[in-house]
Amino acid sequence: MGFYWAFGTVLILLAITAPAALVFGFGGAMAARSKILPLRWFGKSYISIVRGVPDIVFFLFFVIALDQGFEWLRHQYLCPDWDQPIRQGNDFVVCQAAKLPQGNAPQWVHEVYGFFTAVLTFAIVFGAFAANVLYGAMNAVPKAQIETAHAYGMTAAQTFRRVTVPQMWVYALPGLSNLWMVLIKATPLLFLLGVEDIVYWARELGGTKTPRFTDYPHGDWRLWYFLALLVFYLAFTKVSEVVLERVMKRLTHGQATLGGSQ
Amino acid sequence: MSCWDTVQAYAFRSLGYGERLLPRDDFTICQQMTLIGSGLIWNIYFGVLALIAGFFLANALAMAKASANPWLRKPANGFILVFRGSPLFIQFFLAYFLFLNLKQSTGGFAWLTSAWAGALVVLFLNTAAYSAEILYGALRSVPKGEVEAADAYGMAGWTRFRRVVWPTMLRLAWPAYTNEAIFLFHATTLVFFSGFPAFQQKGDALYYASYFADKTFNPFIPYPIVAVYFIILTLALIGVFGLVNKYLNRHLPQEQRRKLRFRPQIIR
Numbered sequence: 142m143g144f145y146w147a148f149g150t151v152l153i154l155l156a157i158t159a160p161a162a163l164v165f166g167f168g169g170a171m172a173a174r175s176k177i178l179p180l181r182w183f184g185k186s187y188i189s190i191v192r193g194v195p196d197i198v199f200f201l202f203f204v205i206a207l208d209q210g211f212e213w214l215r216h217q218y219l220c221p222d223w224d225q226p227i228r229q230g231n232d233f234v235v236c237q238a239a240k241l242p243q244g245n246a247p248q249w250v251h252e253v254y255g256f257f258t259a260v261l262t263f264a265i266v267f268g269a270f271a272a273n274v275l276y277g278a279m280n281a282v283p284k285a286q287i288e289t290a291h292a293y294g295m296t297a298a299q300t301f302r303r304v305t306v307p308q309m310w311v312y313a314l315p316g317l318s319n320l321w322m323v324l325i326k327a328t329p330l331l332f333l334l335g336v337e338d339i340v341y342w343a344r345e346l347g348g349t350k351t352p353r354f355t356d357y358p359h360g361d362w363r364l365w366y367f368l369a370l371l372v373f374y375l376a377f378t379k380v381s382e383v384v385l386e387r388v389m390k391r392l393t394h395g396q397a398t399l400g401g402s403q
Numbered sequence: 404m405s406c407w408d409t410v411q412a413y414a415f416r417s418l419g420y421g422e423r424l425l426p427r428d429d430f431t432i433c434q435q436m437t438l439i440g441s442g443l444i445w446n447i448y449f450g451v452l453a454l455i456a457g458f459f460l461a462n463a464l465a466m467a468k469a470s471a472n473p474w475l476r477k478p479a480n481g482f483i484l485v486f487r488g489s490p491l492f493i494q495f496f497l498a499y500f501l502f503l504n505l506k507q508s509t510g511g512f513a514w515l516t517s518a519w520a521g522a523l524v525v526l527f528l529n530t531a532a533y534s535a536e537i538l539y540g541a542l543r544s545v546p547k548g549e550v551e552a553a554d555a556y557g558m559a560g561w562t563r564f565r566r567v568v569w570p571t572m573l574r575l576a577w578p579a580y581t582n583e584a585i586f587l588f589h590a591t592t593l594v595f596f597s598g599f600p601a602f603q604q605k606g607d608a609l610y611y612a613s614y615f616a617d618k619t620f621n622p623f624i625p626y627p628i629v630a631v632y633f634i635i636l637t638l639a640l641i642g643v644f645g646l647v648n649k650y651l652n653r654h655l656p657q658e659q660r661r662k663l664r665f666r667p668q669i670i671r
Contacts, residue, residue: 193630193634193637194629194633195609195633197609198629201616201622202626205616326490343496364497364501364503364504370493370497371489371493371497374490375488378488378489379484
């Protein structure tokens, strides 16, 4: 059963991560366009650092780093009179109350917490990619539109809200749909983050089973399980491609671009 | 143990030379830098070989995809769809178990189950599929005028392809191909996390980095080291590809030459 639930896990992850990454991307793009210099530096370095390094490094890094970061914050807040250093040799020690999740919490809390850090990690990494796409899209909105908005006496914030944002989606969509494909193809990496996803179950269930441990002994079936996963992902990307093509057609309808004038 | 001793002991650890045991406690920055750098040898090995071999297959595939003959076009399309439409991670797993089955059923092919050959095959096929799509796109945007000019000079068939179509195609595809190369190198980090075992702890850069992170429970040192190494590797790659780009565009007037820009867009 776990194997079938795991497909649900993947779909839920996609459903949560996609909007979260968009939010991160929007924030990053706005920061990169900001007039305030430190904020601009922050936005630009966020985009370029995440994009210049293998994504899997970030996946492995953030899961531990976020976990320790949360615990450290809680530690500062909950146990102010703790005098020992947090890093003792090879151990990361925080006070009992700051542990996340609590040591006596039931199993599902641990799983949800692990899933939550995984989603956050995905959102941070893909947020940078989305930020890059949205940054390009905001710059691609025709200058004349912005100037017209200024001429009508709109403030910068109003221009951004009423003119730039509604128009940028068309320019952003090809990049975002590409990103969606990439996101789908990155979901098996969940396995590395310790979430029990389809890769985990395919390895578990496919492995050689002896009659001693199970009612359904079989040989090494992992090849077939992974073949099934491959087909699943192929079908998923193919369907997404078709759907996104339709969305693009609808969005470009009536726009002053090559796609819209057809 | 001074830092130089550490370098001597571990510089080629990933290939199996030098000290056998990995450091167990009291990890120094020097040890981490050396071992992770030593692991980088594997990343470069996978990346360079897969890139060179994949380039030839990608050209063949792009030609097949553009051909009018359905017996060539259909298989090429299918190959590109399968390798571009599914995650590389799953491909690694599938290939590993496929090779394992092959080994058990035929007795031969034992070398394919080890990372140096098996993962290389997967990376080679994968990059060939991605590059073929890029080259195919470039092939379709070769200016008509150039082909007509070639016709006017009396060139046809192979001569026309070799002298006119192929160089232009390569020139147009090169920026995107640079991107692909960068991501191929990034993808090499997946090898030792996907079924392929690291025999005698001979792993790549990320393998050692996660070893250190597991042991010290401190991700803030090993992963940034990997990141720095990869940024250097990426910059070197851009440099090399930039030189080739310059060579490909050498006949164009100065202002028409497009500079290579680092534009990572796709990961797999």
